[in-house]
Amino acid sequence: MFEVPASIISMMDNKGKEGHKQATQAVITSLYENLGFEILVKPLSKDLLKSYEVLLKDCDPRTREFGEYLLEQSYSELM
Incomplete structure (x- = not known):
């Protein structure tokens, strides 16, 4: 093996x-x-929520709301 x-x-x-x-x-x-x-x-195995939290920290404060929306949509589709 x-x-x-x-x-x-x-x-x-x-x-x-x-x-x-x-x-x-x-x-x-x-x-x-x-x-x-x-x-x-x-x-x-991958902890998506943890990875997405890291990505969200890199979002510009001016576009954070949109970044949250995109990550939520992506997470929903993957799950």
Whole structure:
């Protein structure tokens, strides 16, 4: 059994994304010679409320109300 550690890569980090893709491809290619394997994805637990509180602190006071609205809508859709 192999476990690949979770990694969080920014959407803007093209070099990081490519590196992760290449590492994943190398692992899957090395497993392929066994001609039978399963890939399971474990859910990543994330405290959204805590993350959203941090984001809200970065809101400009002039647009805080709008920021709260957007974060509430996003949280509702995700949950």
